[in-house]
Amino acid sequence: MGTAARRWAELQEGRGIPPEILAGAPALPWVHDPAAFAAPAVPADTPSRRAALALLGDGGTVLDVGCGGGDASLALAGVATHVTAADQQADMLAAFAADATARGVPFRTVEGRWPGAAADAGTADVVVCHHVLHNVVDLPPFVRALTAAAVRGVVVEMLAEHPMAWLDELWVRFHDLHRPPPATTDDAVAVLRELGIEPAVQRWERVQPPRQDVAWITRRLCLGPEREPDVATALDAVPARPREAATLTWRP
Ligand SMILES: C[S@@+](CC[C@H](N)C(=O)[O-])C[C@H]1O[C@@H](n2cnc3c(N)ncnc32)[C@H](O)[C@@H]1O
Numbered sequence: 001m002g003t004a005a006r007r008w009a010e011l012q013e014g015r016g017i018p019p020e021i022l023a024g025a026p027a028l029p030w031v032h033d034p035a036a037f038a039a040p041a042v043p044a045d046t047p048s049r050r051a052a053l054a055l056l057g058d059g060g061t062v063l064d065v066g067c068g069g070g071d072a073s074l075a076l077a078g079v080a081t082h083v084t085a086a087d088q089q090a091d092m093l094a095a096f097a098a099d100a101t102a103r104g105v106p107f108r109t110v111e112g113r114w115p116g117a118a119a120d121a122g123t124a125d126v127v128v129c130h131h132v133l134h135n136v137v138d139l140p141p142f143v144r145a146l147t148a149a150a151v152r153g154v155v156v157e158m159l160a161e162h163p164m165a166w167l168d169e170l171w172v173r174f175h176d177l178h179r180p181p182p183a184t185t186d187d188a189v190a191v192l193r194e195l196g197i198e199p200a201v202q203r204w205e206r207v208q209p210p211r212q213d214v215a216w217i218t219r220r221l222c223l224g225p226e227r228e229p230d231v232a233t234a235l236d237a238v239p240a241r242p243r244e245a246a247t248l249t250w251r252p
Pocket residue numbers: 032037065066067068069070071072086087088089092112113114115129130131132135
């Protein structure tokens with residue numbers, strides 16, 4: 001493993017939840033709620049969408065890795081001739097399927113964890129992968145499989161730093177857990193370069209995402225619902241969630 005890939009893995013491992021805290025969690029802290037990832041009816045005009053549309057041209061197939069509710073690929077409806085939606089969470093795929101059906105987008109779903117699911121997913125003209133890299137520890141095989149699946153190009157969207165890093169001071173407050181600094185876009189780009197990929201990098205600001213709800217954050221912090229008032233009070237003192245995002249685009 002190269003230096004950048006090892007650094008990425010170490011930083012990502014530093015985001016884990018220590019077993020003694022996890023053992024006391026009343027509910028699984030990291031499961032994503034499909035309702036929080038529903039694609040908007042009208043897609044936002046973002047650098048990621050523009051990059052994917054440029055690769056699609058007059059049309060082509062799309063593979064959405066870690067699709068969630070389909071924000072990345074359903075934004076390409078009308079130009080994408082077919083979407084393969086891959087995710088490790090069955091309820092996300094169900095939400096995606098319902099929305100794609102409602103929009104008349106031809107699709108199929110692949111349930112599984114990338115890169116293991118790559119064989120089932122096959123190839124597509126354009127591979128999109130939004131807000132998944134920060135879930136990954138071993139980045140090289142994940143990225144290689146994205147590249148291998150793409151005929152024309154790959155579009156990755158990520159936040160400038162780990163999306164949960166803004167809650168680090170709450171881990172200190174509630175668990176006396178001091179986390180190392182989060183992995184950043186620059187750390188991901190360094191891994192890509194180590195793999196011989198030179199991505200085009202566009203940095204931009206997202207429209208302020210809604211503050212994650214207190215119940216979700218409380219569960220994420222491995223605390224029971226009775227602590228929600230404490231978490232709400234603590235959140236008032238936490239700076240707003242950062243908005244800096246990046247779009248990384250490369251050709252296979
Ligand atoms: C933060 S959500 C982003 C969803 C969507 N791409 C978006 O931008 O709204 C991350 C999604 O990736 C999925 N995911 C995370 N790691 C994965 C992996 N290794 N393989 C497949 N899906 C993964 C999660 O289940 C979740 O649906």
